[in-house]
Amino acid sequence: MIKIASDNGQVMSTNLSRSDAIYASLRRAILEQALKPGTKLPEDSIGDTFGVSRTSARNALLRLASDGLVEIKPNRGAAVAMPTLEEAEEVFALRRCLEREVIGRLCKRMPRDGIDALISHVREEERALQASSPRSIRLAGEFHILLAELTGSKLLIDFISQIVSRSSLILARFGRPHSAECGIDEHVQLIEALKNLDAETAMRIMDHHLHAVEDRAKVDEKDDGPDITEILSRYISISD
Numbered sequence: 305m306i307k308i309a310s311d312n313g314q315v316m317s318t319n320l321s322r323s324d325a326i327y328a329s330l331r332r333a334i335l336e337q338a339l340k341p342g343t344k345l346p347e348d349s350i351g352d353t354f355g356v357s358r359t360s361a362r363n364a365l366l367r368l369a370s371d372g373l374v375e376i377k378p379n380r381g382a383a384v385a386m387p388t389l390e391e392a393e394e395v396f397a398l399r400r401c402l403e404r405e406v407i408g409r410l411c412k413r414m415p416r417d418g419i420d421a422l423i424s425h426v427r428e429e430e431r432a433l434q435a436s437s438p439r440s441i442r443l444a445g446e447f448h449i450l451l452a453e454l455t456g457s458k459l460l461i462d463f464i465s466q467i468v469s470r471s472s473l474i475l476a477r478f479g480r481p482h483s484a485e486c487g488i489d490e491h492v493q494l495i496e497a498l499k500n501l502d503a504e505t506a507m508r509i510m511d512h513h514l515h516a517v518e519d520r521a522k523v524d525e526k527d528d529g530p531d532i533t534e535i536l537s538r539y540i541s542i543s544d
Contacts, residue, residue, distance in 0.1 A: 323361075323364050327367050334384055337438065340384060341384050342477075347382070350364075369382070372473075373469055386473075386477065387470065395470045396517070402467060403464070406455055407503060411498065411503035414498060418454045422491075425447055441472070442472075479520050490512070490513040
C-alpha cells in the first residue's frame with residue numbers, strides 16, 4: 305500500500321504506483337520550497353526513505369526532469385534544478401505573455417463554475433497562510449494553473465504548469481521575504497475583474513502581480529545542504 309501526506313498533514317492511502325507517489329511527493333516538496341534548488345537527490349537515499357527500489361526512485365526523478373524541476377547529470381546524479389538570473393528574466397517575460405493570453409480567453413469565455421472554483425482556491429490559500437503552512441507557497445502557484453485549466457486549452461495548461469514550476473524554483477533561489485497576503489489580495493482583485501469580464505483591468509492586475517513577483521528576486525548566500533530524508537519523511541510513507 306502507498307500512503308502520501310495530504311495538504312493537512314494527514315497520511316492517506318492512494319492508488320498511485322510507487323513511482324507516481326514518489327514523483328508527487330518530491331514535486332510537492334520542491335514547489336513548497338522544502339527542497340531548495342541545488343539539493344542533491346540521490347536515488348539510494350530516496351529509495352531507502354520510501355522503502356522502494358532505486359528504479360522506482362529513478363523513474364520519478366526522470367519525470368521531474370521532464371518537468372524542469374530536476375536536473376540529472378552523468379556521473380553526478382540528480383539535483384533540484386538551479387535556475388540562473390538570465391533564465392529568471394526569460395521565464396518571467398514569457399510568463400507575462402502566457403498569462404495575458406489566459407486572461408484574454410477567460411474574459412471572452414469563463415466556465416459557468418469558474419469564478420466559484422477560483423474563490424474556493426483563494427480560501428484554501430487564506431487557510432494555509434493563517435496556519436503558516438508551506439503549502440501556501442504551492443497554492444499561490446496553483447492558482448495560476450487553475451486559471452489556465454479554466455480556458456480548456458491543454459497546451460496553455462501544459463505551458464503554464466511548467467512555467468509556474470520554474471518560477472517557483474526561481475523564487476526559492478532568489479526570492480526576497482514578502483507578505484503572502486499581498487499575493488492573495490491580488491488574486492481576489494483578479495477574480496473580481498474576471499467576474500466582470502473586464503479584460504483591461506484583469507490584465508493590469510496580472511501584470512502588476514507578476515512584476516511584483518519578479519522584483520522579489522535577489523541572490524542569497526548558499527546555506528548548508530538539507531537532510532532530504534527528514535524532509536521527505538514529512539511528505540510520504542510507503543508500506544506493504
